[in-house]
Amino acid sequence: MNELRMAVCDDLAEERVQLARMVRSYAQRRGLSMELRLFASGNELLDAARRPDFCHILFLDIFMPGLSGLDTARQLRAAGCLASIVFATTSQDYGVMSFDVQAADYLVKPFQQEDVDRTLDWCLEHMPESLRVLSVYAQGEWQELPLASISYIEVLGHQCHIHTSRRTLVVRRGLDDLEGAIDSRDFLRCHRSFLVNLNCVERIQGSDFCLSDGSLVPISSANLTKIRNAYTDWIYRKAWENK
Numbered sequence: 001m002n003e004l005r006m007a008v009c010d011d012l013a014e015e016r017v018q019l020a021r022m023v024r025s026y027a028q029r030r031g032l033s034m035e036l037r038l039f040a041s042g043n044e045l046l047d048a049a050r051r052p053d054f055c056h057i058l059f060l061d062i063f064m065p066g067l068s069g070l071d072t073a074r075q076l077r078a079a080g081c082l083a084s085i086v087f088a089t090t091s092q093d094y095g096v097m098s099f100d101v102q103a104a105d106y107l108v109k110p111f112q113q114e115d116v117d118r119t120l121d122w123c124l125e126h127m128p129e130s131l132r133v134l135s136v137y138a139q140g141e142w143q144e145l146p147l148a149s150i151s152y153i154e155v156l157g158h159q160c161h162i163h164t165s166r167r168t169l170v171v172r173r174g175l176d177d178l179e180g181a182i183d184s185r186d187f188l189r190c191h192r193s194f195l196v197n198l199n200c201v202e203r204i205q206g207s208d209f210c211l212s213d214g215s216l217v218p219i220s221s222a223n224l225t226k227i228r229n230a231y232t233d234w235i236y237r238k239a240w241e242n243k
Contacts, residue, residue, distance in 0.1 A: 004032050004124075005054070009039040009072070010061040010088065015109075016040065019059055019088070022116040042067030046075055057123050058083045059107075063090070073101040084123040134182055136162065138169040145169070147186070151200040152217050153178055155193040163215070185234070190227050191220045198234050 006023055010016040016038055027034040037055070039045040042064055048054065058076075062069040073085050084104035088111075104126065105119045133144040149164045155175050162169045162178075171178075179187065179195055190196050190209060200211045207224055209217040209231075219227050 004034045004056055005037075006034060006057045006059070007037045007039060007045065007055045007083075008059045009042065009045045009064075009069070010059075011040055011064040012061075013040070015061070015088075019116070022113050023059070023120070025113060026117055026120050041065075042069065042072030042075075045072060049076060049079070049081060054081070055083050056127065057086065057104075057120065059086050059088060061088045070101065073103070077101050084127065086119055086123065132184070134162075134178070136169060136171045136173070136178075138162075138171050143169070147182060147184060147197070148199070150182075150187075150197050151211055151213065151215065152194060152196040154195075154217075165213075185237075188227065188230055188234070190223075191218050194218060198231060201231070204228060204231065 004027065008016055008019050008023065010019065020036060020038055023036060024034070026032075027036075037048065039048065043066060045058075045060075046067075060069040060073060064072075067075075069087060073087075076083070076085075085101060087103055087106040088109060089106050090109050104123050107115055107119060132147045134147060134150065135142060135144055137143075145162065145164060149166070151163050151165065153160055153162050153175065155161075158172070159170050160173055160175055160178055162171060175189075175193065175195060179189060182195075186198050188196055188198055194217050196209055196211075196217045200213070201209045202212045203210050204219070205216075207219045207221055209219060211217060
């Protein structure tokens, strides 16, 4: 991910600035490129959140005059917001109230830098797949490809061809390197030269994955049974997660 988008929403200017300082400190120490936006109210935040991916991680104070943090979060989720939401609370008891908006974590005031670091480490480790991207250098510039847009990657010669829903990008990186950078259970190494996004698979036909766009991705004959089982396990896991 080239740039991490984060936001802090708190009606108290002193606490808003303090948390922003801790977030910036975390990003600097981790070597992360970051865009950080500050908001003084839930309504101000909602006015800015016009896209589901407007930020990756959101720190949201629960008790604010007017629209509370919980009500703000409910409206964000109803609008399709996918951000990891971290609530700032005055008591651990309020953490229970955050389950209905799928909060990632909560910080109990007053919190310290190590508390913010721990929370951000967890949020980055569990970033929703729909927000994650693969950064590649192609066509003379760095580009961010949403993981959801990648259908499969294949090795041709000494280059990798990344097939997306709209185009194919050629990059001078090894498939092992790309697989490690993607680091997603939704992607399966089905052949020494192919990595497939299982969300794009329609069915298995013989020794091929048939994708929804009509593409065929070969499955290693030596590992056919193992890969079939892995795909079946993935289907069951997805069904369980979507309950």
